[in-house]
Amino acid sequence: MEYNGGCVIAMGGKNCLAVASDLRFGLENFTQGLNTPKMFRINQKMFIAMTGLLGDIATLKQVIEYKLSLYSTKESKTIRPLILVTMLSLFLYQNRFSPFVVETIVAGLNENEKPLICTMDVLGATSFSSKFVVSGTCSESLYGICENYWKPGMEPEELFKTISNCLILGSNRDCLSGWGGMVHIISTNGVETKSLKTRMD
Amino acid sequence: MDTVISLIGRNFGILAIDTISPRSIFIMKKDLNKCVEIGKNKYLIVSGLPGDVSQFTDFIQKSVQLNSLKTGIPFSTHSVANFVRKELSECLRKNPVKVNLTILGFDDSIGPSLYFIDYLGNLQRMNYCVQGHASLLVFSLLDRHFKKEMDIKPAIGLLVKCIGVLKNRFLINQVGFFNKNNRF
Numbered sequence: 001m002e003y004n005g006g007c008v009i010a011m012g013g014k015n016c017l018a019v020a021s022d023l024r025f026g027l028e029n030f031t032q033g034l035n036t037p038k039m040f041r042i043n044q045k046m047f048i049a050m051t052g053l054l055g056d057i058a059t060l061k062q063v064i065e066y067k068l069s070l071y072s073t074k075e076s077k078t079i080r081p082l083i084l085v086t087m088l089s090l091f092l093y094q095n096r097f098s099p100f101v102v103e104t105i106v107a108g109l110n111e112n113e114k115p116l117i118c119t120m121d122v123l124g125a126t127s128f129s130s131k132f133v134v135s136g137t138c139s140e141s142l143y144g145i146c147e148n149y150w151k152p153g154m155e156p157e158e159l160f161k162t163i164s165n166c167l168i169l170g171s172n173r174d175c176l177s178g179w180g181g182m183v184h185i186i187s188t189n190g191v192e193t194k195s196l197k198t199r200m201d
Numbered sequence: 202m203d204t205v206i207s208l209i210g211r212n213f214g215i216l217a218i219d220t221i222s223p224r225s226i227f228i229m230k231k232d233l234n235k236c237v238e239i240g241k242n243k244y245l246i247v248s249g250l251p252g253d254v255s256q257f258t259d260f261i262q263k264s265v266q267l268n269s270l271k272t273g274i275p276f277s278t279h280s281v282a283n284f285v286r287k288e289l290s291e292c293l294r295k296n297p298v299k300v301n302l303t304i305l306g307f308d309d310s311i312g313p314s315l316y317f318i319d320y321l322g323n324l325q326r327m328n329y330c331v332q333g334h335a336s337l338l339v340f341s342l343l344d345r346h347f348k349k350e351m352d353i354k355p356a357i358g359l360l361v362k363c364i365g366v367l368k369n370r371f372l373i374n375q376v377g378f379f380n381k382n383n384r385f
Contacts, residue, residue, distance in 0.1 A: 003321070004323065025323070025325055027319065027323075030336065030337070030340075032317070032325060032327075033325045033327060036325065053321060053323075054319075054321075054322075054323040054324075054325075055286070055289070055290050055293070055319065055321045055322025055323045055324075056290070056322070058286065058290070058322065058323075058324060059287075059290050059322065062287075098294045
């Protein structure tokens with residue numbers, strides 16, 4: 001889990017959502033790459049973010065893309081966040097005895113523009129939250145920081161500031177995360193992407 | 202462990218690979234060419250456990266050839282890299298192969314591209330990459346002096362600097378460096 005490092009936060013606001021991740025790609029203590037965001041866009045209003053082994057992250061992303069295109073072909077509609085969570089959770093449990101070493105976060109806006117955020121462990125145990133979810137090597141400190149800064153009913157600009165602060169503060173003290181950050185803000189108007197300048201160490 | 206230093210410039214890529222084949226404390230062969238060509242203008246360097254290296258290299262080379270014959274479409278560097286990554290990540294849970302790879306290729310539409318793949322299936326596209334124990338010494342030098350879209354003379358100068366550092370400070374006497382400098 002700590003081999004590649006990394007951290008991800010997803011936060012819910014008022015009819016909007018934000019997902020943030022750091023950009024480090026490391027091999028234990030060695031930083032190999034500085035441009036590896038751990039979030040992937042699934043469709044118009046949904047993101048999946050994963051931390052853990054980067055090889056498994058890439059494999060799981062391809063599996064999800066495959067399952068989603070199958071779903072949209074069969075059902076002729078875009079998938080809802082809750083359905084994706086269930087699908088993913090089942091898939092992860094299928095590898096009960098040789099699990100994918102990733103902790104997944106699913107973040108998406110429902111049809112009624114309410115945010116849905118959920119985190120899953122290696123075996124697909126889901127945990128929904130109306131506030132925020134975190135994952136990664138510095139998750140303990142992120143929990144504390146997000147708990148402090150999160151407020152209900154935040155608008156997109158305020159949500160962006162909050163999630164950026166939390167990511168920067170959380171990854172500053174962790175040597176396995178950081179080296180830049182990226183934030184996606186999902187709202188009714190669409191998706192905005194912003195990069196963060198962080199400590200490069 | 203093998204040293205592979207690779208970087209990408211304006212319209213070319215350079216690889217510097219050590220040429221020794223060690224067996225415990227001895228040098229078995231001093232002039233080994235570890236660079237394998239897969240398809241046209243794509244180079245693969247595999248390093249790791251000796252048996253795994255030769256088996257995996259042959260497997261990838263022949264699979265890529267077979268696939269391009271079957272489909273009639275020549276593979277791009279991006280697809281070769283992702284194919285190798287997929288094979289490695291599938292092997293990881295069945296019959297683990299402890300090899301790290303560097304893939305350098307040139308495509309007409311994209312230009313030069315460099316990929317690094319770990320034995321766990323971590324794929325990373327980079328502008329410059331060092332593989333092996335030498336990465337601890339050489340990476341910071343490349344971080345400092347590398348610029349995007351370099352010309353060939355400065356790139357070779359930088360490579361010579363990196364090899365100089367290794368000759369100075371690296372424990373293993375890596376006798377010669379084989380330079381694959383492809384002006385695409």
